[in-house]
Amino acid sequence: MNSRSETAKGATIGVVGAGMMGAAIAYTCALAGAEVVLVARTWEGACRGRQYAERREARALDSGATDAASSRALLDRIEITERLSDLGLCALVVEAVAENVAVKQQVLQAIEAVTEPGTVLASTTSTLPITTLASKLTRPEEFVGMHFFSPVDRMRLVETIVGTHTSETTLSSALHYARLLGKTPIVVRDSRGFFTSRVMERYLDEALIAVGAGIDPDVVEHAAKQAGYPVPPLQLFDEISLTLNRSVQREQRAAVESAGGTWEGHEADRVRDHMIDDHGRGGRAVGRGFYDYDGDGTRLGLWSGLREAFGPATDIPVDDMRDRLLFAQVVEACRCLDEGVVTSEADADTGSVLGIGFPVHTGGVASFRHSYPGGARGFAERADELADRYGDRFRLPATNTVLLDRSEHS
Numbered sequence: 132m133n134s135r136s137e138t139a140k141g142a143t144i145g146v147v148g149a150g151m152m153g154a155a156i157a158y159t160c161a162l163a164g165a166e167v168v169l170v171a172r173t174w175e176g177a178c179r180g181r182q183y184a185e186r187r188e189a190r191a192l193d194s195g196a197t198d199a200a201s202s203r204a205l206l207d208r209i210e211i212t213e214r215l216s217d218l219g220l221c222a223l224v225v226e227a228v229a230e231n232v233a234v235k236q237q238v239l240q241a242i243e244a245v246t247e248p249g250t251v252l253a254s255t256t257s258t259l260p261i262t263t264l265a266s267k268l269t270r271p272e273e274f275v276g277m278h279f280f281s282p283v284d285r286m287r288l289v290e291t292i293v294g295t296h297t298s299e300t301t302l303s304s305a306l307h308y309a310r311l312l313g314k315t316p317i318v319v320r321d322s323r324g325f326f327t328s329r330v331m332e333r334y335l336d337e338a339l340i341a342v343g344a345g346i347d348p349d350v351v352e353h354a355a356k357q358a359g360y361p362v363p364p365l366q367l368f369d370e371i372s373l374t375l376n377r378s379v380q381r382e383q384r385a386a387v388e389s390a391g392g393t394w395e396g397h398e399a400d401r402v403r404d405h406m407i408d409d410h411g412r413g414g415r416a417v418g419r420g421f422y423d424y425d426g427d428g429t430r431l432g433l434w435s436g437l438r439e440a441f442g443p444a445t446d447i448p449v450d451d452m453r454d455r456l457l458f459a460q461v462v463e464a465c466r467c468l469d470e471g472v473v474t475s476e477a478d479a480d481t482g483s484v485l486g487i488g489f490p491v492h493t494g495g496v497a498s499f500r501h502s503y504p505g506g507a508r509g510f511a512e513r514a515d516e517l518a519d520r521y522g523d524r525f526r527l528p529a530t531n532t533v534l535l536d537r538s539e540h541s
Contacts, residue, residue: 139311140164145221147242149180149211152255153227155283158184161208162284163312168218169211177211184209187284216245223251223308225277230379232259232386236267243268251304253277258328258379261294261321263386271296275305278325279314280486288485289314294321315485317478323383326464326473330496331487333459333524335376338364339399341452345445348421348437354452359490364456365421365433372414373407402441410440451520457499458514458525460489464496469528 142165146157149171157169161184171177184206191197197205210217218224224246228238235254242252252274254264265271276292289309293302302318309316319326341351348365355363368376380403384394406412406421414420415428423431438444464479473479480495493499503510511527518525 139308142166142223142308142311143168143221144308145170145218145224145242145246146227147215147218147224147238148227148229149176150227151183152279152281152283153225154180154183155281156225156227156255156279157181157209158187159279159284159312161205165208165311167209168221169209170215170218171211171213174211174213177213181206181209181211215241218242218245219247221246221250223253223304225279226252226254230256230259230382232263232382235259235264239264239274240267243270249273251275251301251308253305255279258324258383260323260386261292261297265294265296272298273301275301276321276325277305277309278327280327286486287313287315288327288482289316290325290327290482290486291316291318292321292325293318315481317473317482319478319482320470320472320474322470322472323386326467326479327482327486329467329472330460330463330483330489333463334360334456334487335364335368335371336397336399337455337459338368339402340397341455342421342437343398343402343405343441345438345442346447346452347444348433350447350449350452352433354449355456357449358453358457359492360456361488366430369415369420369422369430372416373403373420374413374417377403377407405440410436451517454513454517455521455525457490457493458517461496461500461510462514462525462527465500466528468497469530 139160144160144165145168146153146160147170149169153169157167157180160167169177169180171180188197188202188206192199192202224242226235226238226242228234235256239252239254246252248270250273254261254276255278256264256276257278261274261276265274268274271294274294275297278290278292280286280288291302291305291309306316324332338351342348352363352365380400387394412419412434415424418424421434421437423434425431464483467473468476468479473482476497479497483489483496484491489496494502500507500510503513505512514525514527
């Protein structure tokens with residue numbers, strides 16, 4: 132028996148961009164019962180986007196999760212086209228094109244031109260400021276960020292980003308649609324990287340810093356597994372691809388510098404560049420990353436040359452490596468709370484567990500800090516210990532320390 136949700140039935144949702152993310156968002160919308168208009172630059176690209184849904188449904192049929200009639204009805208709800216003008220009847224349009232400001236702005240302007248006032252326009256960007264993307268729009272109040280996570284049909288979180296001009300009505304609509312799709316939304320303030328990407332980057336960067344310092348890659352991966360992460364960082368890097376990660380970093384650098392700021396790179400950048408430029412190891416997609424892969428893409432094990440590529444060897448306690456991964460993320464989450472990027476510890480916990488794989492048993496980044504032995508004071512002492520040994524990136528924001536002192540004397 133088919134038990135799939137029909138909660139979005141009656142809604143018409145447009146998705147622009149039929150790559151992996153756009154195709155997965157379109158499938159997720161159809162899965163929830165919505166009518167979907169999937170737009171690609173070419174008819175062939177649109178067909179490839181629809182094939183994602185066809186493959187997912189074939190697996191669902193094989194496993195008995197659906198039946199033939201329900202599967203056909205779902206696929207029939209996905210209209211594919213290369214014409215943006217076909218978006219006219221959509222109540223929500225999600226842009227899912229390349230992570231580039233100029234490209235997204237051009238596409239968003241074109242979408243706005245063919246949709247009626249009142250249509251919610253969203254971007255699924257993971258890092259680019261919503262206010263920047265909205266700067267070319269004539270109706271910026273109807274624009275919002277809706278950051279979906281991959282694989283979209285299985286990941287429950289939607290990070291909902293409020294730009295400078297996003298109206299309360301638009302935010303409410305975005306949250307409503309996220310829930311119709313069976314997702315759990317959190318609301319974050321507009322900033323580069325938002326909440327989840329900022330916190331996730333600290334996990335990945337800490338692994339790079341460790342490898343670059345000569346720490347055994349096996350220790351890095353083992354420490355992550357010991358901490359409870361579902362995917363250790365070097366394996367996750369290969370899945371994301373080092374080249375994609377670097378392109379995001381370069382986009383961020385360009386934006387900082389164009390705004391008159393100074394880009395503060397660190398050791399993680401050197402390690403990433405060394406892997407790509409000197410060893411040609413860009414990740415699983417090219418068959419060579421931190422891990423080796425066979426011709427079918429099956430992971431074989433860590434690259435045998437990895438230890439020699441970053442020496443001399445350095446030994447640290449595995450407990451320190453475990454805490455470096457955890458504390459790097461929690462301290463960054465404290466910064467986000469301090470800056471108002473995320474406004475509640477509950478949202479910080481939800482976003483970290485549902486969106487970026489922070490160990491579930493901890494309850495999330497904020498809960499980890501409070502439940503640490505000795506509470507928030509014990510966490511702060513351990514953070515200072517890590518900072519003394521490995522760098523100031525582990526120090527809590529000064530306001531966190533002030534609040535901690537006040538709470539102890541209240």
